[in-house]
Amino acid sequence: MLELLHYAFIxxxxxxxxxxxxxxxxxxxxxxxxxLTFAAHALPSIGFSGxxxxxxxxxxxxxxxxxxTIMAALGMGLVGEKARERDTAIAIIMALALGLGFLFLSxxxxxxxxxxxxxxxxxxxxxxxxxxxxxxxxxxxLALVLVMARPLLFSTADRQTAEARAVPVRFLSLAFLAxxxxxxxxxxxxxxxxxxxxxxxxxxxTAARLVKGPFVTVVLSSALGxxxxxxxxxxxxxxxxxxxxxxxxxxxxxxxxxxxxxxxPRSLREEIHTCTHC
Amino acid sequence: xxxxxxxxIFRNAFVIGSLAALCSSLVGYFLVLRAQAFAAEALTDxxxxxxxxxxxxxxxxxxxxxxxxALAALALGTLSEKARGRDVEIGMILSAAMGLGLLFLSxxxxxxxxxAxxxxxxxxxxxxxxxxxxIRRVLVCAFVTIxVLSIVSRPLLFSTIDPVVAxxxxxxxxxxxxxxxxxxxxATAIAVLSVGALLAVSLLVAPAAAxxxxxxxPVRAILLSALFGLIVVWGGLFISFLGPWRHPPVGFSIxxxxxxxxxxxxxxxxxxxxxxxxxxxxxxxEMRGE
Numbered sequence: 188m189l190e191l192l193h194y195a196f197i198x199x200x201x202x203x204x205x206x207x208x209x210x211x212x213x214x215x216x217x218x219x220x221x222x223l224t225f226a227a228h229a230l231p232s233i234g235f236s237g238x239x240x241x242x243x244x245x246x247x248x249x250x251x252x253x254x255x256t257i258m259a260a261l262g263m264g265l266v267g268e269k270a271r272e273r274d275t276a277i278a279i280i281m282a283l284a285l286g287l288g289f290l291f292l293s294x295x296x297x298x299x300x301x302x303x304x305x306x307x308x309x310x311x312x313x314x315x316x317x318x319x320x321x322x323x324x325x326x327x328x329l330a331l332v333l334v335m336a337r338p339l340l341f342s343t344a345d346r347q348t349a350e351a352r353a354v355p356v357r358f359l360s361l362a363f364l365a366x367x368x369x370x371x372x373x374x375x376x377x378x379x380x381x382x383x384x385x386x387x388x389x390x391x392x393t394a395a396r397l398v399k400g401p402f403v404t405v406v407l408s409s410a411l412g413x414x415x416x417x418x419x420x421x422x423x424x425x426x427x428x429x430x431x432x433x434x435x436x437x438x439x440x441x442x443x444x445x446x447x448x449x450x451x452p453r454s455l456r457e458e459i460h461t462c463t464h465c
Numbered sequence: 466x467x468x469x470x471x472x473x474i475f476r477n478a479f480v481i482g483s484l485a486a487l488c489s490s491l492v493g494y495f496l497v498l499r500a501q502a503f504a505a506e507a508l509t510d511x512x513x514x515x516x517x518x519x520x521x522x523x524x525x526x527x528x529x530x531x532x533x534x535a536l537a538a539l540a541l542g543t544l545s546e547k548a549r550g551r552d553v554e555i556g557m558i559l560s561a562a563m564g565l566g567l568l569f570l571s572x573x574x575x576x577x578x579x580x581a582x583x584x585x586x587x588x589x590x591x592x593x594x595x596x597x598x599x600i601r602r603v604l605v606c607a608f609v610t611i612x613v614l615s616i617v618s619r620p621l622l623f624s625t626i627d628p629v630v631a632x633x634x635x636x637x638x639x640x641x642x643x644x645x646x647x648x649x650x651x652a653t654a655i656a657v658l659s660v661g662a663l664l665a666v667s668l669l670v671a672p673a674a675a676x677x678x679x680x681x682x683p684v685r686a687i688l689l690s691a692l693f694g695l696i697v698v699w700g701g702l703f704i705s706f707l708g709p710w711r712h713p714p715v716g717f718s719i720x721x722x723x724x725x726x727x728x729x730x731x732x733x734x735x736x737x738x739x740x741x742x743x744x745x746x747x748x749x750x751e752m753r754g755e
Contacts, residue, residue, distance in 0.1 A: 224552040225503040228559065232663070274502040275674045279727050281506075282667030286720030289589045289664070293714045306588075307567055382567065385560040392553045430571050436564025443557055 191424050200310040200377060200420050200431075203318045206325035207374040208386060208416040212409030213332050214370045215391040216401070217363060220343050225274055226263050226364070227387045229281035231371050231380035233259040236288030238305045238375075243291045248305060249317070252375060255284070256368035264361040308379025308432045310420055321373050328369055331362075339363060340401055377416075382432035386412055389439025396450040415439055475706060477595045478659075478715070482698040484607040485659040485668060488652040490694030491614055493673030494687045496649060499625050503552055504541050504646065505669045507559040508653040511537040513662035514562045515654075516587050517569035526587075527602055527654060534650035537562065542643030566662075590661030590716040592702075603655055610651045613644070621645055622683055659698075664716045671723035672697060675730035697722045 191197050218227050237255025238248035263277065304312055342349040342356045350356050367387075374383045394408035419435040496505050512530040519529025537558055544551050570587070624631035624638045632638050649669075656665035672693035673686075680686040701719030705712055 219553055222552065224556045225506070228503075228506065228556065274500060275497055275670055275727075278502040278506055278666050278670045279674065279724050282664050282671075282720045283724035285589075285663045286667070286717040290713055290717040292589075293717075307571075379567075381563055382560060384556065385564065388553060388556040388560065392557060428571065430567050433564040433568040433571070436560045440557060440561035440564070447554075447557075 191421070194424075195315075196311055196313060197420070197424055199313040199315060199318045200424075201417065203313050203321040203373075204377050204416040204420055204431075205413055206321050207370070207377065208390075208412035209409040210325045210328050210332075210370045211374055211383075211386040212390045212394075212412035213329065213405050214367055215387040215412075216395070216405045216408050217332075217339060217343065218367060218387055219391050219395065220340075221360075221363075223364075223367070224388060225277050226260075227367060227371070228384045229263075229277045229284075230256050230259055230368055231375055231383045232281050232288075233284040234368075234372060234375060235305055235380040236284040236291065238380075239288040239291035239295070243295045249320075249372070249376075252305075252372045253369070256372050257365055259284070260364035260368040261361060264364045304379075305375060306379055306381055307430055308375070308377055308382065310377065310423055310431050313376055317376060324369060324373055328366055328373075331366055335359065335363065335366075336401075336405075378432045378435065379430075382436055385432070385436040385439050386416070389436070389443060390415065393439070393443045393446050396446050411442070415442075473597065474593055475702075477597060477600060478592045478702060479699075480600055481595050481603055481655075481659050482592060482702055483695060484603055485652075485656045486672075486694035486698040487691055488607050488610050489656045489665070489668040490672040490676075490690040491611060491687060492649050492652040493669045493671075493694070494676065494683075494690045495618075495621060495625060495645060496669060497673045497677055498622075499645075501646075501649075502666070502670050503555050505649065505653065506666045507541065507555045507562070508534055508537065508646075508650055509657055509662050509665040509669075510559050510566065511562040511650075512654055512657040512665070513587055514566035514569060516657065516662070517566050517573060520587075521569050521573045525599075525602070527599065527606065527658065530654035530657060531606070531651060533562075534654060535647060538646040538650040539643060542646035543639060586661070587657075588661050588663050589714065590657075590659055590664060592659045592715050595658070599658075603658065606651055607655055610648055610655075614648050617641060617644055617648075660716045660719050664720045667720040667723040668694065668697070671727045675727045678730040678734045693726055697726060 192201075215227075218224060234252045234256040237251035237253075239251070240255075241248045241251025259280070262280075263273070338349070338354050339359055341352075342354050342359055346356060371383050371387070374386055378386060390411035391404065391408040393411055394404045398404055398407055415435045415438045416431075418438060419431045422434045423429050423431040493505075496502065511534045515530035515533030516526040517529075518533065519526045522529075540558060541555065544554050566587075620631070620636055621641055621644075624636055624641050628638055653665060653669065656668045659665075660668060673690040675693050676686045676690035680689055697719055700722050701715055704718040704722075705715040
């Protein structure tokens, strides 16, 4: 069991995975509270087409990933706030981006495995270089979350009052979406663009049903994410055939189900609202 | 050119594509009105798990998709009508299904050498490899979908517009909602067969969303949505088969055309919608209190 640690790629995956789990757990809490779940699902798919495009023109996929997710996040922030219209627009933009990614994939005559790794994620490919990038960008993201946390909670819980108190609501909303884009881009290498979403929604959804108060919820959410990822990498490495992303999504679902069934049948948003108020 | 249009491949693709366009644009009208775009996306990912699971077990992908999406539809249909909190539950179902799909796919690709093609076909559609034997099953499935939808369409519209009054009048709103998601599930399965799990949502949502921009009358909007759906699929097939440039994949042509159609509809009706208070842009919006 511990001899797995002798492999450099496992150590890399564990370090990078821990960082992204903590960041996603923290960011995910705000995503749920702000009703951005669908956006968080769409962003990595859009990132996939950026990465496929980057591979096609011969650039490192990470750059395409960052460029497309950040642009899409800012676009979503500008589209507006009404849930119904936003959901429709997100669905169509997401399919458009995936179609584009498919076109890039079909034009690319080289080694397609590289593009598949972006879709499905892998513990094999994480280099020491990308561990460093993940650690630096992850720490910066966490610092940003800490700085933004109070005004963000305020504007989430009561937008009108926050605006009246001169909190820059619009700017916060855009800055937060950009932060989400960074968190997602960091996690794609490990989790794959199809399942990054699990790390963002699973832990905070479970945490919000277990404890009250935003700070405790964020901490528990990050801790849950950390456990999922570490156990996921360990099981995936032992089995040698299971994808990490599958193990993490299965864990997230299996922990969430009993909590959800046992919890008071109050809507989750209400719970989050009460806990953002205190 | 004529030989291509006369070939079995094109004929099968044309039939499946048209059926997928009809079913998903009809169902899509209600999906968009009920603000269930995210649920539709979840259904496509459940279909992905169903299709890969069926492939692993050696069954027909259509049955795998129908079985698993029907299960998911039971869960999705009983979720509350309110959008708040619903999206988190949908998200959990979606990510569990996607994980299962990836597991099946990775197990399946251990058997066969062609990992890449198996993945691409389910994710991005394999309309060009549809077998003639599959057409009959899809026809039956599409027929049932459209018939059941037309039976429940009136009460469904009522309970979509005003769930509270509908419930007070004794309509079984929860059962309607479960029935509707079941119908949506079979439309999704057909759409996934033609354009793939990742792109199916564009067929389900875009034509209907464009139609709703143009007409407030439900009957007119539904017919318009079906027309838009057919235009998108036929146009996509045409571009991919006869297009001047390197024959882009069908899924790409269809999802791009669908997005263009939505964009054109939004932009060309923007001024009209700006005049009307946004809550009255469609009769149902004002009553849902959004």
